[in-house]
Amino acid sequence: DIxxxxxxxxxxxxxxxxxxxxxxxxxxxxxxxxxxxxKPGKAPKLLIYAASSLQSGVPSRFSGSGSxxxxxxxxxxxxxxxxxxxxxxxxxxxxxxxxxGTKVDIK
Amino acid sequence: xxxxxxxxxxxxxxxASVKVSCKASGYTFTGYYMHWVRQAPGQGLEWMGxxxxxxxxxxxxxxxxxxxxxxxxxxxxxAYMELSRLTSDDTAVYYCARGVVVPAAVxxxxxxxxxxxLVTVSS
Numbered sequence: 001d002i003x004x005x006x007x008x009x010x011x012x013x014x015x016x017x018x019x020x021x022x023x024x025x026x027x028x029x030x031x032x033x034x035x036x037x038x039k040p041g042k043a044p045k046l047l048i049y050a051a052s053s054l055q056s057g058v059p060s061r062f063s064g065s066g067s068x069x070x071x072x073x074x075x076x077x078x079x080x081x082x083x084x085x086x087x088x089x090x091x092x093x094x095x096x097x098x099x100x101g102t103k104v105d106i107k
Numbered sequence: 108x109x110x111x112x113x114x115x116x117x118x119x120x121x122x123a124s125v126k127v128s129c130k131a132s133g134y135t136f137t138g139y140y141m142h143w144v145r146q147a148p149g150q151g152l153e154w155m156g157x158x159x160x161x162x163x164x165x166x167x168x169x170x171x172x173x174x175x176x177x178x179x180x181x182x183x184x185x186a187y188m189e190l191s192r193l194t195s196d197d198t199a200v201y202y203c204a205r206g207v208v209v210p211a212a213v214x215x216x217x218x219x220x221x222x223x224x225l226v227t228v229s230s
Contacts, residue, residue: 001169032214036152043202043220044152050212087152091214095168096142098152
């Protein structure tokens with residue numbers, strides 16, 4: 001199985017901050033990597049697919065980059081509605097594993 | 108719009124089984140895999156398995172092999188996930204999610220997700 005890790009596991013940031021979350025895979029997954037946002041009590045929401053493609057309707061302050069084993073989600077200017085938990089997920093091979101999540105809260 | 112609507116919360120005793128439904132609308136049901144993902148309280152997301160609604164073929168995470176069954180009824184655009192021999196560790200929110208593939212991108216992604224079904228296992 002491909003193991004996914006995320007760093008940091010949590011962070012505190014202010015509105016307007018630039019935030020970067022890293023996802024690391026235990027083996028190369030090329031660009032087979034998606035990012036989701038989850039708010040308490042809600043289902044996850046797709047933000048980025050195939051490492052760097054922005055899902056329709058998602059604000060352009062979200063971006064994804066990288067390939068291979070190290071991939072990144074960046075929020076260029078954090079907004080109040082962005083405080084949530086973020087998960088990466090690989091679609092390279094079964095089982096389609098998720099990272100443990102990064103919780104972004106208000107400083 | 109594309110939507111997945113799941114059945115309501117369940118409370119089960121240890122050793123029992125639970126069956127959760129996921130009704131799709133707004134797209135061709137047989138054109139996309141349906142996946143099941145669960146989330147234990149305060150924990151992360153765990154992929155359980157998927158079904159090809161067109162063929163009925165399934166794949167499961169090794170962890171759930173022999174204990175999970177995923178089926179579908181194409182006449183009503185609904186997928187089902189049944190989990191047997193429940194223990195307290197199976198207490199979780201269970202989500203269905205459509206697997207999306209497009210020619211210009213690699214891999215697939217989950218979009219949308221159902222609203223989730225809380226399954227509580229307690230004696």
